[in-house]
Amino acid sequence: MSSRLSYKGYLISLVAFCLLVSMIYHQSLKKPFNKEDRIELTNGATKPPSAIQMRVNEIYNQIDQRMPRVTFAHKDNTTSATHSKVFIKNPQTRYCVGDQLTVRVDVYDYLGKRKTYGGDYLRSRISNPKTRAGSSGSIKDFNNGTYHIDYTLFWEGAVVVTVFLIHPSEAVSALWKARNSWYGYVEHEGKFIREGEEKVTKCGFALDTKEExxxxxxxxNEEYFYCVKPQNYSCDSYAEFKNWKTSRSRLSQLEASLLDRSNVRVEIPVNFEAVNVVLCNNSHLEKKKNCAIGSDLEYPSGHVKEEIWYPKACTMKTYHSSEELNACLQGKFLYMYGDSTVHQWMTYFEGKLGKTLKPLNLYVNAWAHTHINVDFERNIQVVWKRHGRPFEFLYFMTVREEHSIPREIDFIGGDAHTVIALYIGVHFRFYPVHHFIRRLLNIRRAIERLHLRSPQTKVIIKTENTEMPPKSKAKSQQKKKVKKPKAGPGSVEEQFRKATLEVDILQDHLALQSQVTRQAQQRKQELRGKLQGLQEDIQDERDEKQALYSEMTRQHRDLKQQSSARIRDLEGEVAGLKLQLSNSQHAFQLLKDESHRITEEKEAEIEELKNQVESMETEYEQILHSSLDRILSNLALAGQRWAKEALTVHQQYKHMLQDCGLNPLDI
Known part of the structure; x- marks a missing residue:
């Protein structure tokens, strides 16, 4: 029994040892990467934070200190736009072009109670719907429920003040806290391709997983991105990516109610009419120099009028014709980096200079791929590239073009013929703000490196798009009635003087009306030309949409066919794998039965050998006993014989001694 147990124990120990060795080997080949490893290598506790990280932390803390930190139990305790008040601070009887207009805003909650803290997100504009003029205001928060908004009166005529409550301070506090606490607003996926096969896994800036x-x-630049490594794929096979905004949120139901459409961008009532601005003798804006690199930044930095931007500190040239634009761009290499708002510039160039500026076919259908347009005759090159992750796109895009703006700038040598225009903003809104700060800081460092090697290179930084107040219908102007003097007694000279005065007034009025008529006719011609252009643009847009719809339909059909073929292939692979699994299970069962049979045979052999050993032990014991009995019998007989012989010898020696006269007892 003990022999059989030792044999089984040996087999079990051998199998366990093999399994242990196999596990240790595979674990050594598949050590997972985790966040702690990266922190230890980059910003671990054992190393001081880098200069970039320290600067990011400094800027973040400065912003964080200005953010409101308020809580509320009911919506009635939050800022209400309809209950708040807007009025002019220190109103004047007359305003001249170039003057400053200060507006005071006092905010109240829904219960009509004055707010005692600030932090509300306000947006304010002055505008003239008739001339399509507009400008922003500088808002000062006194952190007690009062705000001052300072405007520069840039144009002559009516100035309409509009103040919007975009978000109350309670919503700003909740949004700031939620934004910087997680990465759940956007999902990322990466596609790995290897030998015609592909695998899609989860990606992101911070992945909470124990997978490799x-x-x-x-x-x-200390920027990192991660993807879950597919089994049997190398990290270098990462080929495409996509991402999309999720519906998840960390806001409570009460906080989310403040972000309903009806509670966002609500206009605060203004208790005064439009301000009338006149051109005074001493109010004209001083003559400005042409805009150039190095000009001081001001806020507000200018105003828009008739869809043309007029900077405050300098004079900007406007190019109306394609010839002027071509002359400006001749010999230039323009690199544009950003999102769809900068892509609109590329679309504008393609539409405005389409006859001479030709696009290169890069054989990519997605709009977010690199665009390169060239004019060989004028030596013009215009390039647009996306600004790199994060970049929200619902379809898979290649990672071959995935370079951040700092990296792209480092690739440019730069010279007097090089112009760089860049923008980031919208695609960073769903991530913790330190990503945005770090990218801006790295862009600045890249521009500084660029200007060290090429101070002549121009860099244009585009800011976020802002919205103007909705166009309102212009108030109908009331015609002033000229009161005719009543007929009365008087001298002929008096009547003639009055008649002459009336004639002069009528002539002035006629001249004014003629001028207005000429301006109206000129404006009519301009509007007719713009209308024709808009109609052509609409038709082009319709054709483009139709072509895009046809292309999307074709791509959908191709994708459906590819998906169907892929599904069939996968079903075939599944069937083959099932067959292989069935065969493997059958072979394993046969092997198991054979092993069981062999084990039984070995145990039977061991039992038989044991029986043989026991029978041999019995036989050997019998032989040993019989041999010992015979030996003992022989020894007894020999002892008796030797005893007799010894007695005989003793008697003989005794007689011999006596014969010699010796006493045997004395010896």
């Missing part, structure tokens, strides 16, 4: 990760790092 692929790290895609920009160590110089």
């Amino acid at each position: 990760l692929c790290e895609y790092a920009d160590h110089d």
